[in-house]
Amino acid sequence: MKAKVTVMLKQGVLDPQGEAVKSALGNLGFGGVEAVRQGKVIELDLAETDATAAEKAVTEMCEKLLANTVIESYRVEIG
Structure with missing residues (x-):
């Protein structure tokens, strides 16, 4: 069985990587990008x-290792 976990910084947490991507996109001429949030996808x-x-097992993995639940949220998809 496959599982996909999407981990993102919680709203209100500073995202310097997202800001760097937004700036780089602006420098490349993509001025319409108002915000970028960068996260990670983990496939199991x-x-x-x-x-x-x-x-249940993947949720436990997220709580213990895959996500820092203090500053990150996660979504589990099983398929």
């Missing part, structure tokens, strides 16, 4: 065959 191949159990 799981041995688990039960979607509920897989989601």
Whole structure:
């Protein structure tokens, strides 16, 4: 079973990488970009065959390692 985790900085947390990308896009002539938030996507191949159990396991992985829940939020997709 496959799982995809999307991790983003929470709203209100400064995103210097996003600001750097926004600035670079402006320098390349893409002036219409008002904001950029940069995150990460983690894809997992799981041995688990039960979607509920897989989601529970991936959520635990996020809480313990994949996301810094103080400053980041995450979304788990099982498919």
